[in-house]
Amino acid sequence: MIPRLSKLGDRMSQLTGVRAIMKDIIETLADTNVRWINLSAGNPVILPEIEQMWQNYTAEFLAADSFGETLCRYGSSQGYEPFIEVVADYFQREYGWKVTPRHILVTPGSQSLYFYAVNSFGGLNSRGQMQSILLPLSPDYTGYNGTSLDPTALKALRPSIRYLGDHRFKYIPDLNHLTIDDGIGAVLFSRPCNPSGNVMAVEDVNQIAASAADRNVPLLIDSAYAPPFPNLVYREMDLVWAPNIIHCMSLSKAGLPGERLGVAIAEPELLAPLQAFQANAAIHSSRFGQAIAAKAIASGQLAKFSKTVIQPHYRHKQACLEAAFGREMPDDIPWYLHVGEGAIFAWLWLKDSPLSDVDLYRAIKKEGTIVVPGQSFFPGLNEEWEHKQQCLRISLTATVEDIEAGVAAIAKVVTKTYNSAMATVP
Ligand SMILES: Cc1ncc(COP(=O)(O)O)c(C=O)c1O
Numbered sequence: 001m002i003p004r005l006s007k008l009g010d011r012m013s014q015l016t017g018v019r020a021i022m023k024d025i026i027e028t029l030a031d032t033n034v035r036w037i038n039l040s041a042g043n044p045v046i047l048p049e050i051e052q053m054w055q056n057y058t059a060e061f062l063a064a065d066s067f068g069e070t071l072c073r074y075g076s077s078q079g080y081e082p083f084i085e086v087v088a089d090y091f092q093r094e095y096g097w098k099v100t101p102r103h104i105l106v107t108p109g110s111q112s113l114y115f116y117a118v119n120s121f122g123g124l125n126s127r128g129q130m131q132s133i134l135l136p137l138s139p140d141y142t143g144y145n146g147t148s149l150d151p152t153a154l155k156a157l158r159p160s161i162r163y164l165g166d167h168r169f170k171y172i173p174d175l176n177h178l179t180i181d182d183g184i185g186a187v188l189f190s191r192p193c194n195p196s197g198n199v200m201a202v203e204d205v206n207q208i209a210a211s212a213a214d215r216n217v218p219l220l221i222d223s224a225y226a227p228p229f230p231n232l233v234y235r236e237m238d239l240v241w242a243p244n245i246i247h248c249m250s251l252s253k254a255g256l257p258g259e260r261l262g263v264a265i266a267e268p269e270l271l272a273p274l275q276a277f278q279a280n281a282a283i284h285s286s287r288f289g290q291a292i293a294a295k296a297i298a299s300g301q302l303a304k305f306s307k308t309v310i311q312p313h314y315r316h317k318q319a320c321l322e323a324a325f326g327r328e329m330p331d332d333i334p335w336y337l338h339v340g341e342g343a344i345f346a347w348l349w350l351k352d353s354p355l356s357d358v359d360l361y362r363a364i365k366k367e368g369t370i371v372v373p374g375q376s377f378f379p380g381l382n383e384e385w386e387h388k389q390q391c392l393r394i395s396l397t398a399t400v401e402d403i404e405a406g407v408a409a410i411a412k413v414v415t416k417t418y419n420s421a422m423a424t425v426p
Pocket residue numbers: 042108109110111112141143190193194222224249250251252257260261262
């Protein structure tokens with residue numbers, strides 16, 4: 001039977017953003033006659049020390065007296081109390097933030113947190129006026145695409161591009177064009193950024209936060225890759241917190257993506273509508289992951305392993321990828337890697353590319369390597385901009401050998417593409 005969907009049901013049943021291309025990628029990888037080099041994955045690597053840590057805390061929890069009370073009962077829609085207390089204590093102690101348990105909300109993964117927030121703060125308000133969700137630095141996380149029940153609510157700003165030499169560049173938010181007025185319901189960005197690996201400068205974060213505060217607008221900082229866990233940053237990075245900031249964390253890249261564990265830290269009145277949304281949608285997040293994460297955070301082991309195991313693993317991959325690009329790519333082609341400041345991806349910009357990102361993806365696939373075309377990483381940026389079709393996202397989750405072989409395949413296709421375009425210029 002094919003059900004009759006509502007307009008909303010129809011919209012939410014569409015694959016948005018990168019998930020549409022992921023369908024093609026999954027079908028491609030299903031062909032096991034080819035040894036694919038998969039540089040598309042967003043799934044973090046299972047690192048043995050991290051897996052062991054979660055196994056140890058799980059064993060401890062299974063034997064604990066609190067097992068039944070934790071798993072065999074419903075709990076508060078705010079989250080599991082011992083976990084909330086540990087998170088509040090941690091941020092008070094380590095960052096000096098004046099947070100109490102009332103400042104914490106736990107959600108089933110941070111994706112659901114963005115879903116609640118985008119629809120609570122964005123869309124038509126009770127006066128019939130549109131409140132947009134502003135993404136001040138595009139490109140940004142493709143998953144924001146599917147969060148809004150009103151597809152027109154996301155509004156992104158095109159960045160400035162800073163050339164850094166040696167085939168490197170960095171996106172900078174164009175604060176001259178940043179206007180936060182009553183038409184904006186919330187501001188949202190990832191820091192570090194998926195896909196570009198950009199870490200927005202603290203001064204820019206402060207300026208955006210202050211402009212938003214002037215108009216009573218919440219600012220959500222998606223910290224899925226930030227310190228203290230998973231701490232996927234390769235430069236100095238300070239966290240920023242202010243009365244209008246909702247600091248959003250995820251335990252996914254710290255080894256628990258399957259447990260779906262997201263955390264928001266903010267003033268209680270900012271969290272109240274999100275908690276109510278969650279009570280309606282899901283009652284509360286699973287308490288199993290919270291129980292073991294409480295132990296890993298309280299002991300300090302999660303923060304320690306983030307710094308000593310998770311971060312060095314991806315830092316090494318990033319260095320190998322950059323070295324491979326240096327070796328494989330010709331100097332006379334305008335290729336640029338975004339400076340790798342954090343997260344688990346490299347972001348390649350092929351300026352004036354004769355082929356679009358999707359055509360490049362197809363050509364690279366013919367060489368046995370899968371990357372992700374960049375165009376779905378510009379949620380809310382509706383204007384024409386050739387840059388949107390000139391980028392590729394390359395995952396750092398593959399082995400070093402695969403990263404190096406994949407970069408060689410990318411270089412081969414890119415070189416051929418630019419050379420044949422030059423050859424046809426009259
Ligand atoms: C920037 C960013 N935000 C949010 C998420 C969603 O994470 P989760 O729902 O697993 O917490 C991801 C996942 O890859 C991400 O890259």
